[in-house]
Amino acid sequence: MRALAPEFRPYRWAMPTDEVARLAGIDPSQVLRFDQNTPALPLPSTRPGAIAPALARISGYPAGGYRALRSAIAKYAEVEPENIVLGAGADDLILLCARAYAGPGDTIVVPEGPTYPLYRNAAQLAGAQVATQHADAVLTFACRPNNPTGALGPLPEARPLVVDEAYFEYSGETAVPLIDDGVIVLRTFSKLFALAGARIGYAIAGREIADELNSRQAPAPVSTVSAALALAALVDPPDANPVIEERARLAALLRALGLPPEPSHANFLYVPVDYGIALGDALLRQGIVVRAYPEAIRVSVLDETDDDALVSALARVLDRPPPVPASGGRQARVLRATAETRLSVRLALDGASRVHVGTGAGLYDHFLEQLAFHAGFDLTLVGAGDLETGEHHTAEDAALAFGQALDEALGDRRGIARYGDAVVPMDDALARAAVDLGGRAHAEVKLEHDPAMATHMLASIAQAARTSIHVESAGRDAHHVAEAAFKAVGRALRVAVRSDGAGLPSTKGLL
Secondary structure, eight states: OOOOOTTOOOOOOOOOHHHHHHHHTSOGGGOEEOSSOOOSSOOTTOSHHHHHHHHHTTTSOOTTSSHHHHHHHHHHHTSOGGGEEEESHHHHHHHHHHHHHOOTTOEEEOOSSSOOTHHHHHHHHTTOEEESOOTTOSEEEEESSOTTTOOOOOOOOOSSEEEEOTTGGGTOOOOGGGGGGTEEEEEESSSTTOOGGGOOEEEEOOHHHHHHHHHHSOSSOSOHHHHHHHHHHHHSOOOSHHHHHHHHHHHHHHHHTTOOOOOOSSSEEEEEOTTHHHHHHHHHTTTEEOEEETTEEEEEOOOHHHHHHHHHHHHHHHTOOOSSOOOOSOEEEEEEEOSSEEEEEEEESSSOSOEEEESSOHHHHHHHHHHHHHHTOEEEEEEEEOGGGOSHHHHHHHHHHHHHHHHHHHTTOTTBOOEEEEEEEETTEEEEEEEEOSSOOEEEEEESSOOSSHHHHHHHHHHHHTOEEEEEEEOSOHHHHHHHHHHHHHHHHHHHTSBOOSSOSSTTSOO
């Protein structure tokens, strides 16, 4: 076995989630990872139905070489299928390019300053020397936008040139027009397309270079399951604008905290500080993982809920006033995944009625939003289900996921009022509800008219939350009848979850 260069340092992962949870004294589901530069949640296309055909054929090889995927990628990148080289993530393609162009005695140029460490690793694994400048380099790497800084620097003039565009969708600039001039563009489905775990990426190159790279790649470099997920995602490519807008909002919050980040053209922010390692360690103890460097931290842009949690944690560590509203202590994070649905829930009982529910089950999303809003909770419940078969599975699992989060947020239920009731009129409808958070699951739901799933959803909440729910609602319009019932249950929960002493609300001393 050929010896590696003495200075070789293998790529190292950050601390595993379960270890972070033990350090912070929390459940692993509560850990927030800002170190991976990936979206907070998978795309709606990432669900069991997308891979069912691939699973049915998993016993065979992908004969034909992924023609459908190459064509879909080519259409997205505005090139020809013959320009596409598939790989198990952009990392696989970085290694492929290095070993295709370099060997012992050659030199590969990597960017000066902080950049993605795998370029150096790939050169050393190929036996090549690494330099930041070299007139006779056989290959040059460029990261654009750069990781970890987010900078969008000029392209080097050197050829052949590999341009890593893992984050190009957030910058809007690409080197693809230069592929016939010795430029190889690398991209990934890990970032905007939220498929990091699927390990799938692609290179775009001129026909001769693409043919050469393909000849040096494994016959089936990606799994058929990963290819199916990528194909499903390309049917309706995600919009980068919400991330770009959230990037600006998070940057403003960090500036308000006295931590101005550098301008970024990616889905992360590079924040210069003199105590990056210490700050990263302090955040770890709060269950938050960032990329820590001696001179900076790098934080992924997730969504408003998670980003506010990061900013609040930074404020606590630095002992500075938080520029975001403080969340209450009774919180829960739940991920519910079945063969039919995938749902993520973040719930804070002591909230300010900041609610977003988005599963695609329109009317039933609306009902859950009304319940949480009138309960005074902060709730984010998003995901996807097999809506092509109807709304049943998605609505039911959303109710179960919400109920589970409510159960976990209540903890041992010590110090709560336990009981609550409410009466809610809504035009022609009138609903009465009473709840008991005593730990026993029971539901008595009487709706004069039910759009279809309202009764079942309320019963599912009672089941998962270990709560007794009694509600009756009457009126002429089925929508109003059901919505009034959800509002009444929310109003009753607002009363039942309030603080009321320190003991258990039961003469038995046990709930």
